[in-house]
Amino acid sequence: xxxxFAYIAHKGGLADESAAELLxxxxxxxxxxxxxxxxxxxxxxxxxxCDSLRSSYAEVWKIADESLSYPNAELVRQALVKVLAPGSxxxxxxxxxxxxxxPGLSIKLNAAFxxxxxQITQIEGAAVTFVRQEFGGQVSAHVRCDxxxxxxxxxxxxxxxxxxxAPVVGLIVDKSAEIGSLSARRRYxxxxxAEAGDVDITKHTILVSIGRGIQEKDNxxxxxxxxxxxxxxxSCSRPVVDAKWLEKSRQVGSSGKTVKPKVYLACGISxxxxxxxxxxxxxxxxxxNKNPKAPIFQVADVGxxxxxxxxxxxxxxxxxxxxxxxxx
Amino acid sequence: xxxxxxxxxxxxxxxxxxxLNRAGSDIEREELVYSVNEADNYAVEEALQIxxxxxxxxxxxxxxxxxxEEILRREMAMGASHGILLSDPEFQMSDGRGIAAILxxxxxxxxxxxxxxxxxxxxxxxxxxxxxxxxxxxxxxSLVNSIEVLDNYKLKIGREIEGGNREISEIDLPCxxxxxTGINEPRYVGMRGIRAVASVPIPTLGASDLGVDPNTVGEAxxxxxxxxxxxxALGKGAEMLAGSREENIDRVLELIAAKGGLK
Numbered sequence: 325x326x327x328x329f330a331y332i333a334h335k336g337g338l339a340d341e342s343a344a345e346l347l348x349x350x351x352x353x354x355x356x357x358x359x360x361x362x363x364x365x366x367x368x369x370x371x372x373x374c375d376s377l378r379s380s381y382a383e384v385w386k387i388a389d390e391s392l393s394y395p396n397a398e399l400v401r402q403a404l405v406k407v408l409a410p411g412s413x414x415x416x417x418x419x420x421x422x423x424x425x426x427p428g429l430s431i432k433l434n435a436a437f438x439x440x441x442x443q444i445t446q447i448e449g450a451a452v453t454f455v456r457q458e459f460g461g462q463v464s465a466h467v468r469c470d471x472x473x474x475x476x477x478x479x480x481x482x483x484x485x486x487x488x489x490a491p492v493v494g495l496i497v498d499k500s501a502e503i504g505s506l507s508a509r510r511r512y513x514x515x516x517x518a519e520a521g522d523v524d525i526t527k528h529t530i531l532v533s534i535g536r537g538i539q540e541k542d543n544x545x546x547x548x549x550x551x552x553x554x555x556x557x558x559s560c561s562r563p564v565v566d567a568k569w570l571e572k573s574r575q576v577g578s579s580g581k582t583v584k585p586k587v588y589l590a591c592g593i594s595x596x597x598x599x600x601x602x603x604x605x606x607x608x609x610x611x612x613n614k615n616p617k618a619p620i621f622q623v624a625d626v627g628x629x630x631x632x633x634x635x636x637x638x639x640x641x642x643x644x645x646x647x648x649x650x651x652x
Numbered sequence: 653x654x655x656x657x658x659x660x661x662x663x664x665x666x667x668x669x670x671x672l673n674r675a676g677s678d679i680e681r682e683e684l685v686y687s688v689n690e691a692d693n694y695a696v697e698e699a700l701q702i703x704x705x706x707x708x709x710x711x712x713x714x715x716x717x718x719x720x721e722e723i724l725r726r727e728m729a730m731g732a733s734h735g736i737l738l739s740d741p742e743f744q745m746s747d748g749r750g751i752a753a754i755l756x757x758x759x760x761x762x763x764x765x766x767x768x769x770x771x772x773x774x775x776x777x778x779x780x781x782x783x784x785x786x787x788x789x790x791x792x793x794s795l796v797n798s799i800e801v802l803d804n805y806k807l808k809i810g811r812e813i814e815g816g817n818r819e820i821s822e823i824d825l826p827c828x829x830x831x832x833t834g835i836n837e838p839r840y841v842g843m844r845g846i847r848a849v850a851s852v853p854i855p856t857l858g859a860s861d862l863g864v865d866p867n868t869v870g871e872a873x874x875x876x877x878x879x880x881x882x883x884x885a886l887g888k889g890a891e892m893l894a895g896s897r898e899e900n901i902d903r904v905l906e907l908i909a910a911k912g913g914l915k
Contacts, residue, residue, distance in 0.1 A: 396821075398791060420813045423771075424794045427748070427782025436875035437748060439777035453879065458775045459663065462670040463679060466879040473875075509791035509824040513808075518816030529912075536666050554914070563666075566834035572816050579812050587911050594665070608911040610904055611890060617669045619884075626907055627890030628900050639901050643914070646905070 325354040325450065326472060329385075329408065331362045331416045331425070332377060333395065337369035339376055342417035342479070344486035347380055349415055349479045351487060352444040353452060353471070358382040361494075362407075362414070364400050366393035378494035388500040394512045397424035403503040405432045411474045418478035419578070426478050435474030438467065442483040460596050461619035480597060481578075521573020523557050529586045530556035533576060535599075536563040537592015537613060537632050544569055546633065547591060550640045553647065559583065561599045577602040591632040595620030612636075653708035653801070655699040656764040657732070658755055658784070659692035660714060661723040662774040676880045688723040691770025693730075695831040697838040698799060699768055700731045706801050708765075709733045715743055715754050721854050728852060729845035730838070740858035745871035748776070752783035753869055757862040759788060766807075767828045771795055778830065785828035793823055794830045 330346035332339050343361070350359035361381040363374050366388055374386045387403050408414065414429065416422040418440045430437035438454055442464075446453035450472035456465050457480075469475060525531060532551040538544060544558070551558045558574065565575045576583050577599040584605035591612050593599065600623060603609070611624035612632050621627040628635065663670065663684040671680045688696075699710040711734040712727040714720050724735030738754050746754065759767060767785075771794060772778035778794065785792030797818065798810035811819040812832050823829075859866055867873055893900040908914050 420795055420811070423778045424782070424792075424811070427779040428786035428792055431749070431752075431783050431786035437779060437783070438876055439748070439779050456777070457884070458881075459670045459679070460665045460774065461884070462665065463672060463881050464884045465881050467876050468879050469876045509827070510793055511822045513820045513822060515813070516810070516818040516820060518818075530908075554908075562833065568834075568837065575816065578814060580816050582815075587908055608907070609890075610907070615669055617671070621890045621892070622884070624890035626904065627892045628904070629892070630897060630900070635897060635901070638897060639904065642901050642905065 325357065326411045326413050326474065327409070328354060328357045328359045328413045328415065329362050330359050330381070331404070331414060332373070333417065333419075333421050334363065334365065334369070334373040337372045339363075339373050340417065342419070342481055343377060344380065345481065345484040346415045346417065346479060347489065348484040348487045349444065349477075352484065353413065353447065359415075360385055362404065363387065364389075364392045364395070364403055366390050374496050378496065379491055380489050381494045382492045384494050384496045385499045386496055387503060388498070389503060389506060391506050391508070395421060396508055396510065396512050397421065397428075398508045398510050399506045401425055401429050401432060402506045404429060406503045407499045408433060410434065411472065413471055413474065414476045416476070416478050418480050422478045426476050430476035433474055433476065435476050436469050436471065438469050438475055438477045440478055440480050442480050457597070460594050462617055482601065519573060521571050523574065525557050525559040525574055525576065526581055526583050528557040528583075530554050530589070531559045531576070531583060531585045531587070532556050532589045532591060533559040533561065533593060534564055534570075534591045534632070535561040535593030538564065538569070539592075539633065541567070541569040543633060546636050546640075550589075550636050550643075553640055553643045556589075561593045561596070575602075590620050590624065591636060593620055594618045595623060653703060653706050653765045654763060655702060655708060655710045655766045655768065656759065656762070657692065657695045657699050657710060657712045657727070658714070658767065658769045658780065659696065659712050659723055659727060660689045660770075660773045660776070661686050661716060661720045662689045665774050672881050672883060676882055679881060686719075686722075688726055689770050689773045689776075691772060691831055691833050693727070693770075693838050694833050694835050695768040695770050696727045696730055696732060697836045698831055699766075700839075701836060702766070702799065702801060711736060711762075711764075713738060713755065713758060715739070715746070715751050724854055725846060725849050725852070726841055728849040729841045735852075735854045737854055737856045738858075738862065739856050742859045742864075742866040742870045745874060746869050747874035747876045748779040749783055749875060750869040750873045752780050752787055753873070754862065754864055755780070755784050756787040757864045758857065759784070761862070765805075765825050767826070769828070769830045771830045771832045781828050781830035788826075788828070791823050791827045792829070793821065793827070795832045796829045797832045797835045799829070799835075
């Protein structure tokens with residue numbers, strides 16, 4: 325099997341939590357692999373990231389350059405193409421940075437590209453079988469790829485569990501001299517931090533969360549009425565924000581907020597993994613969706629196949645009745 | 653500005669339950685409602701808004717077969733000036749790299765300042781734009797959720813990163829951008845608009861027209877091959893409530909109360 329590398333993203337001197345997942349994925353491809361971490365950056369923060377990876381990765385390739393102090397995918401790609409030998413297998417997290425870097429990297433390395441995998445199910449020689457999802461997670465597919473000519477593989481965050489790892493004392497190898505001068509035609513200017521919004525959904529114990537099933541802006545009130553009687557807040561999935569029915573600050577997911585409620589009512593939400601990535605703390609999830617095949621039913625505690633536009637008002641009404649009885 | 657948008661016709665997952673055929677070799681396609689991939693539609697809208705400001709033309713291209721013409725016409729009804737179908741039996745079963753190679757061959761025959769794709773297709777993997785850019789040796793950015801045209805043949809773009817934050821960059825033209833949903837509000841296309849472009853000829857280009865080596869595309873060129881489809885095993889799986897609506901509501905309220913959610 326070819327040499328396996330894991331590209332480790334980092335921020336503020338800390339390795340991304342995908343570092344352990346990429347290690348587990350590398351081991352799934354080749355149990356005997358001693359995967360090499362690739363870390364690009366600049367200055368003392370880069371050094372502390374490299375240092376932190378030595379206990380899990382047998383080798384850590386440090387790529388230091390002032391131009392890499394912000395992770396610009398174009399520059400990182402140029403650097404990786406210089407240091408990686410043909411035939412290398414490179415693993416990356418399938419996140420906003422992996423999506424930016426990996427497809428082009430595969431072309432420049434003349435390697436196969438296997439995107440967004442959830443599992444590795446079979447190894448026959450160099451032919452590796454992976455599991456992917458399509459159609460928003462409604463169906464999965466096995467895909468096969470001969471990785472011997474090299475492969476760039478992106479791993480869906482959260483799908484490979486960190487495995488117990490015999491501690492190693494990794495060697496840091498400084499590859500900085502090999503990258504030559506880098507130049508970008510895409511230049512980072514600044515990061516604009518998300519606006520706070522009127523309601524902080526991260527602070528609520530109950531969320532009434534709506535998805536595409538709410539159908540139109542005028543129906544958002546149905547969810548708000550339920551939230552009002554429950555003392556909850558209304559949150560949502562991406563399509564609701566795309567359609568401008570709710571503010572971005574209400575969005576739960578990897579590109580929105582991470583929430584930790586006790587109870588999460590997923591109303592007309594299909595359950596795309598980007599959405600589920602924003603739900604932490606193992607809440608009690610009630611899913612209501614017209615589509616019995618909606619992936620949300622795989623992760624919910626309780627599921628109801630129904631039209632939220634009819635179900636939610638009746639639920640609200642029932643709670644009101646109960647509250648008026650107990651008030652008497 | 654000459655803008656090319658790469659679009660794809662896909663089963664609309666908000667309208668369909670996706671099921672498998674008996675052999676598990678494909679999804680059941682008989683009853684599916686198809687439409688233009690959502691992110692691709694946002695890309696066309698963005699292209700139209702750019703040319704409305706700075707002038708130019710929007711062309712829309714797809715790799716597929718005759719049935720895929722319908723999405724080209726739909727995007728032309730939105731305002732795109734040209735629709736082009738890249739179709740050849742040799743193209744079938746292409747992997748992402750194969751599709752990118754076909755598109756690259758088309759792009760190099762023309763002169764485009766900006767190439768847009770949707771960030772990801774319903775049945776895709778967010779790969780075509782980045783591969784196409786690398787093949788063309790153009791700069792690339794993914795997950796783009798704002799575009800501003802600057803002087804000196806440059807754009808100022810925003811990318812969606814974690815937590816709703818946005819990464820702002822400047823990028824040289826020509827470039828390839830993959831467009832995230834929500835970047836704009838795509839205009840409505842009525843039946844009248846579709847009818848108006850119903851008879852506009854759509855050029856179809858095959859492997860030889862494009863100078864594509866058949867060994868690099870289609871099944872022959874695919875390095876990643878789909879073995880089968882399957883329905884994922886349910887995780888822990890929800891307890892499905894199958895009572896009447898009233899019964900289900902009562903049960904949900906019991907459960908929420910038990911979890912401390914009702915006062």
